[in-house]
Amino acid sequence: MSTNSEALQALIAGRLPDSHGRFGPYGGRYVPETLIPALERLADGVRTHLPASEFRQAFARELASWVGRPTALTYAGRLSAEWGAHIWLKREDLAHTGAHKINNALGQALLAQRLGARRIVAETGAGQHGVASAAACARLGLPCTVYMGEIDMERQAPNVGRMRLLGATVVPVTAGDRTLRAAIDEALRDWVSDPLGTYYLLGSAVGPHPYPYLVRELQAVIGREARAQFQEAAGRLPDAVIACVGGGSNAIGMFHEFVADHDVELIGIEAGGRGATLGGNAATLSFGRPGVLHGSYSLLLQNADGQIEETHSVSAGLDYPGVGPEHALLAQSGRVRYRTAEDTQALEAVRALCQLEGILPALESAHAIAGAKVWAAEHAGGTVVVCLSGRGDKDMPTLQQTLLAERP
Numbered sequence: 001m002s003t004n005s006e007a008l009q010a011l012i013a014g015r016l017p018d019s020h021g022r023f024g025p026y027g028g029r030y031v032p033e034t035l036i037p038a039l040e041r042l043a044d045g046v047r048t049h050l051p052a053s054e055f056r057q058a059f060a061r062e063l064a065s066w067v068g069r070p071t072a073l074t075y076a077g078r079l080s081a082e083w084g085a086h087i088w089l090k091r092e093d094l095a096h097t098g099a100h101k102i103n104n105a106l107g108q109a110l111l112a113q114r115l116g117a118r119r120i121v122a123e124t125g126a127g128q129h130g131v132a133s134a135a136a137c138a139r140l141g142l143p144c145t146v147y148m149g150e151i152d153m154e155r156q157a158p159n160v161g162r163m164r165l166l167g168a169t170v171v172p173v174t175a176g177d178r179t180l181r182a183a184i185d186e187a188l189r190d191w192v193s194d195p196l197g198t199y200y201l202l203g204s205a206v207g208p209h210p211y212p213y214l215v216r217e218l219q220a221v222i223g224r225e226a227r228a229q230f231q232e233a234a235g236r237l238p239d240a241v242i243a244c245v246g247g248g249s250n251a252i253g254m255f256h257e258f259v260a261d262h263d264v265e266l267i268g269i270e271a272g273g274r275g276a277t278l279g280g281n282a283a284t285l286s287f288g289r290p291g292v293l294h295g296s297y298s299l300l301l302q303n304a305d306g307q308i309e310e311t312h313s314v315s316a317g318l319d320y321p322g323v324g325p326e327h328a329l330l331a332q333s334g335r336v337r338y339r340t341a342e343d344t345q346a347l348e349a350v351r352a353l354c355q356l357e358g359i360l361p362a363l364e365s366a367h368a369i370a371g372a373k374v375w376a377a378e379h380a381g382g383t384v385v386v387c388l389s390g391r392g393d394k395d396m397p398t399l400q401q402t403l404l405a406e407r408p
């Protein structure tokens with residue numbers, strides 16, 4: 001307990017991750033020896049460029065003129081009246097390419113340029129990070145190769161087309177599970193073969209140090225804007241902040257600016273899928289145990305032998321058996337509470353937001369909206385800011401088979 005609260009104090013004071021990339025017991029670098037020099041070079045580059053005013057100004061300029069930031073903070077009046085608490089939406093769905101992922105892709109592409117990389121490699125599961133990476137690379141004139149599992153390429157054909165239109169080379173991964181996990185392995189292999197000329201653009205707040213830190217810093221713009229916008233509108237801070245958690249990048253970006261505000265309740269919503277049975281969800285913080293996945297020590301969904309479990313979620317972007325190490329610490333220390341929303345609750349939230357607010361949310365984001373409904377029922381008259389991480393146009397095939405199939 002005391003070690004936990006010490007780690008939380010260090011986090012709030014801005015001292016985490018430590019020099020080993022640890023968030024308390026979590027994080028670190030669990031990678032083949034051949035990757036260590038590349039990760040150290042990257043960590044050096046992050047230390048040099050991220051705080052530099054040249055980098056910060058270039059990033060801010062592109063966020064404003066190309067991504068469309070700041071994104072709006074919208075009061076959801078009709079939804080609030082229906083659910084009994086004041087609900088505000090941080091509109092990452094309005095960011096270029098339709099989600100928060102562009103903040104990270106753009107920031108890392110700018111960093112890659114400054115590190116002298118000649119090409120970018122990325123991995124993608126549902127295709128959203130691949131599209132954001134392809135767009136950022138086109139903008140900066142960097143060649144981009146995206147590894148994608150063969151199965152995902154079939155499931156997400158429109159995003160494969162978008163990446164190719166944006167000039168990226170999409171490489172089908174036929175090894176392993178032929179989904180995101182195998183794609184990450186291939187991207188890492190590519191990077192190892194040319195660690196100086198190639199930059200690996202990782203898509204969430206996961207992976208070996210310094211990625212969880214780097215991604216948090218690039219996504220923290222979400223919470224910084226939301227906190228200032230809410231204060232401007234209401235003259236105080238909200239009672240609660242809610243975000244969905246896949247790998248954890250939109251949530252850590254939203255929470256970071258609020259972590260020191262002890263009166264603001266922070267809640268992460270994971271994919272509860274079909275329910276609590278093993279294999280039926282992707283709720284790593286709720287049901288996972290400590291272990292190593294993709295270079296980092298964190299919680300993960302695994303069976304008694306340590307084999308990674310199958311996961312399920314109606315939303316492809318939350319369907320991942322791991323989670324970023326900073327969330328593992330935030331959960332253990334109790335600063336953030338993690339709950340689940342099941343597929344049916346997320347679908348119901350899509351319908352509510354469409355019909356009451358005229359906004360079609362991504363299925364991932366709909367989990368956060370569903371979490372807000374539960375929170376509102378427990379805190380009548382309270383005020384909550386929800387991160388609406390992306391727009392739902394990409395989810396139309398799933399919505400055709402679910403919500404729209406229920407009605408004539």
Ligand SMILES: *Cc1c(COP(=O)(O)O)cnc(C)c1O
Nearest residue numbers: 246247248249250317364389390
């Ligand atoms: C990818 C994605 C997520 C999940 O990723 P995080 O790293 O947990 O943010 C959530 N929402 C949308 C819209 C996404 O595209």
